[in-house]
Amino acid sequence: MWTHLRLRFAALFRRTRFEHDLADELAFHVQARADELERRGLSSAAARRRALIEFGNAERIKEEVRDVRVGRWLEVLRQDLHYATRRLISDSLFTTVTLATLALAIAGNTVVFTLVYSVLIRPLPFEESERLVEVHRRVQGAVQQSVTATLFTFVRDASKSFESVAAYDVVASGVNLTGAGVPEHVSGVRATPGLFDVLRVDPRLGRAFAAEDAIVGSEAVILMSEGLWRRRFGADPAIVGSSLRVGGEAHRVVGILPEGISIPHEVDVWTPLRLVPSGEDQANLFQMVARLGEGVSGDQARAELGTVTAAFRTQYPNLLSGDVSLELRDLQVSMTGSVRTPLLFLLAAVGVVLLIACFNIANLTLARESVRQVDTAVCLALGATRGRVMRRVLVETGLLALLGSVLALLVAGTLLPLLIRIAPGDLPLVAAAAVSHRPVVLFTLGLGLVTGITCGVIPAIQTGLGDAKASLVSHSGRVAGSRRAQRFRVGLAVAQVGLALALLQGAGLLTYSYLLLQQVDPGFQPERIVSLQVPLSGSDELTTAGVSTRVDEMVDRLTALPGILGAAAVTNLPTEQGPGLPFDIVGRPDDGGDLSGATQWRMVSPGYFETMEIPLVRGRAFDTRDRSGAPPVIIVNEALALQYFGTTDVLSESLVIGRIMGSEFADPPREIVGVVGNVRELGLMQPPPPQMFVPFAQTPDRYTQFVSQVLPLTWVVQTATAPLGFIESIRSEAMRGAQQIPDVRLLGGVMAAAVARQQFNVLLIGIFSVIALGLCSIGVYSVAAYSMTERRREFGVRAALGATPLGVLWPAMRQTASILIAGQLIGTVVALGMSRLLGSLLFELSSMDPGVLGTAAALLAIVTLTAGALPVKQAVDAQPAETLRED
């Protein structure tokens, strides 16, 4: 039987075999004729020639045979489709339920695949985008840093591998667009003119930046995005050449750039980045991108980069420490690398849900086919081949699945915008994601086909193995075949349980990891903090005195507001990128301190630590005595103290900041007057870095200047009650008498954004798990229900003979229990396989954590056993007399 089936399937697909055989057969014919002619007296050669001529055009004969074959195949397919359609229409309940399930399950896959495609697969929207690369510094141990102006200029001039090179810098909190209408906060990028050569982008109107625009002192120019141009200026071409006030300063608009070229997010305005390579400026960092030259490979460029790095070290011995190297990466990989694993994991998870749904449908189809056993038996008796009968089942499920996938495209089209809305804001490239892209459509239809086959293969085999005679003879539906069908059903249920377990465990781990992340102590209290940021404009005074006065004045005004407990200023908020500076320890000339510039450096006003509720471990916080002219002081955090001194008892030690940055950045030695608790400045998942704090009032002018060029002025305000209610009053206070529009946010929101990715993952996986659990329990229920129907008489007899409900329960549940155990074993194996993939997504949690895995298994067991027990209860509840009476 199996051999027959195997041969049948083999025959369907062995086209080359067929061709080979056909050629052999025709050759035999010609040879046989030639032999006969030879027997009749012709020479061997003449006989062969004559036989060939008589035979005629072998190729044409082959064509005709092929046509017969294909024509037959198409005819059969048409019949099968017709038959399948009729059946599906008549059994409308089954069709509707199945179509709905398939449409939803496939739609889920389509949506996730759309994300995967748009972010990971689709090339960047630039010409030859595979030649775009990014260069950055890599500190041994995985920390990645952008490049400095000096490094950029050096690499640009020394490398021959690049056709064009550019640097850019995303202005952290946006810039203000004022004048000509309502002031607006827009996103901006500062970029060297080379950026548009690297990207090979031509402006829609006007021109891009030229080399002259990047010279310090030249006229301030600006490029606008098409989006902003249409949105705010009504696509008026006269805007080019006119002047706009951006960041308080007048800029002349020189061009409009087309849509879609934002790296990595949507950008509204571009200003020229004026790089001043300076050995002293090691804190201004930029993203460096380049386009590989014609014929240059990534590896060649990397090799050259190694040499360039060595040359850089020779020329600037102090600027690149030994454990830092330059790394070159494909731009798209660089942008999307961190979301690759989570996205692929999501795709796998939603695929598992589809698979579980397929098994349910296979189950349903098995049930339908067993009802039609007599039908099939008649077909077989009348001469249909088993292959034909099996094919019919597959055509039916295939048709359903294809229809389902078409519906799925529609459903996915509606779901996708929703998903994008709840996705973390920093997911690159999602803005252009759409279901209508060809690869997505092909994927969906292909998935539909595969789904159809998956759903149909087991029912098809079951039907094909049916014994024609037996089903025609018996009449109570109890045939040998149905035992086999039941075995298939049990097998499907086991697979479902296994898959559901794997998914549940994944979900459990991600959820627990997220909870752990939420519980991480950030080192301060974000709950009742409102942040206020005001970008500085060109006309603002950038001396310490000026800035410090401004800062203090705002603090006073804010504290005077009702319901405000305190306010302070700081260079930047935690989890948002801030300056790092090198320092030396006084008394340890060559060895002490951190020259790499990785230590986080902040300017704060008095009251910062109190406002943020950062604990004071030793000494004191800043207060009013730490003004300009007073002895220079500094506060460090525990991490710095422990890392560089081995103890927190560091009061009265002194640090010198920025000595290697040259005389321009001269800063007197500062005495450590306080040690504060650690703050997770780099994000909740990173350990707290070493950090140093200096008072605003005591910072040398040069430092104030360089910070203010990149960062806005930031204040934090602590409210007495829920901060949401204070946003308006703080904003209006900040706008009084000012020209800038302040950016007012809840610090709690900023912190939430930091875990937005994990939250997104957990949400989606949670939804998938719940669906999978539901589908799985349906599967288990149906298996149990079917076996209950079979055994109702048995239970009727038992109950009539006085068996207790419990006594009936155990034998009935045995099957469910064995499904559960087998499924959990399989699931554990699958989960083990997944564990490495999952490990990188988890925070301080092992992917084999027994508590989580155990909980998932227990939950699954409860649901499965309940689903299996339901039919038993129904059977037991039925009156024994009734079941005994029916036949």
Next chain:
Amino acid sequence: MPPHAMLLPGTLDVLVLKAVSLGPLHGYGVLLRIEQITKGALLVEQGALYPALYRLEQQGLLTTEWGVSNNNRRAKFYRLTLAGRRRLQVQRANWQRLADAMAAALDTRPGEV
């Protein structure tokens, strides 16, 4: 050689079935057998033979098997299936009826109408 008539369309199939019914044959053998049983009166166009054989096989009236010919070469042999045998019976009855009807019609004398 007696005069041979052209093969009417559709007759090739039934002739093939008949030829094979007398024993399993390869393609060339079918050709020879048909010539034999029609006593040379009907000629089979070689180009039509193999498409017909494959068609009959697809319809389930013939089944095939690779074997060895009587001069030790590998050849594909055709055999009649149950369905094929039944089809042959039906066709034979049809032809007989047709032949009788035609004969009766063409033999009608003026006075019998």
